[in-house]
Amino acid sequence: MSAAEAQPEVGADADKNRTVHLISSGGEMFDVPLAEAKMSELVKTMIDDEQDENEAQEIPLPNVKTPILAKVIEFTHHYKAEPMTEIEKPLKSANMMEIVQEWYANFVNVEQDVLFEMILAANYMDIKPLLDLTCATVASMIKGKTPEEIRRQFNIVNDFTPEEEAQVREENKWCEEA
Numbered sequence: 585m586s587a588a589e590a591q592p593e594v595g596a597d598a599d600k601n602r603t604v605h606l607i608s609s610g611g612e613m614f615d616v617p618l619a620e621a622k623m624s625e626l627v628k629t630m631i632d633d634e635q636d637e638n639e640a641q642e643i644p645l646p647n648v649k650t651p652i653l654a655k656v657i658e659f660t661h662h663y664k665a666e667p668m669t670e671i672e673k674p675l676k677s678a679n680m681m682e683i684v685q686e687w688y689a690n691f692v693n694v695e696q697d698v699l700f701e702m703i704l705a706a707n708y709m710d711i712k713p714l715l716d717l718t719c720a721t722v723a724s725m726i727k728g729k730t731p732e733e734i735r736r737q738f739n740i741v742n743d744f745t746p747e748e749e750a751q752v753r754e755e756n757k758w759c760e761e762a
Contacts, residue, residue: 604631605642606657608650615640620660625710647708652701655691659714662687668713671720678727683720692721696738 602618604627621643622628630643645653668688676682680689692699699718706714726734735742744752 603640605640606653607642607644608648608653609646610650612650612653613642614653614657616657616660617664620657620664623660623663623711623713625712627709645709648705649701652698652705655694655698655702656705656709656711656714659691659717660711662691663713668717671716675720675723675727678724680721680724683724684717688717692717 603615604618604621606614606616606621606627608614618631622631626645627643630641632641648656666685666687668684671683680692683689692702694702699721703715703718703722705711706718725737729737732742734740742749
């Protein structure tokens with residue numbers, strides 16, 4: 585193996601011992617191993633490689649609330665220990681236990697507002713596995729339901745007149761036939 589090939593491993597080893605301080609919108613600081621923090625493409629781009637190894641860099645995340653950042657960190661920590669299985673699309677089931685490992689299914693078994701905040705955080709921080717998991721969870725909540733059931737599930741007001749709704753159904757009849 586050439587010295588150039590060995591270099592990334594040295595950097596990866598250094599990442600194991602380094603930490604960063606992720607700061608939530610509420611100002612709370614979380615000490616996170618660099619390797620876990622780098623699951624976020626946003627954080628990865630903000631890392632200063634020139635930073636002293638003994639000094640943790642502070643990275644503000646003004647769009648992520650404290651309890652949600654705690655959940656994101658819980659996810660990245662677990663993901664590093666036990667990566668999530670690939671989520672098949674389209675979903676084969678509305679039951680997340682049949683789609684991902686039990687820990688991940690339980691992780692997203694939260695109140696809707698928390699789930700949506702996690703989607704926003706995963707999108708903002710650009711953490712693809714978390715975004716895939718949270719979006720798949722919403723998709724599983726929709727799977728096999730009628731428009732009326734979906735409206736009830738997500739508290740969506742139907743602002744179509746009966747005539748407008750009939751027109752939309754007619755225009756999209758091919759969807760229901762598939």
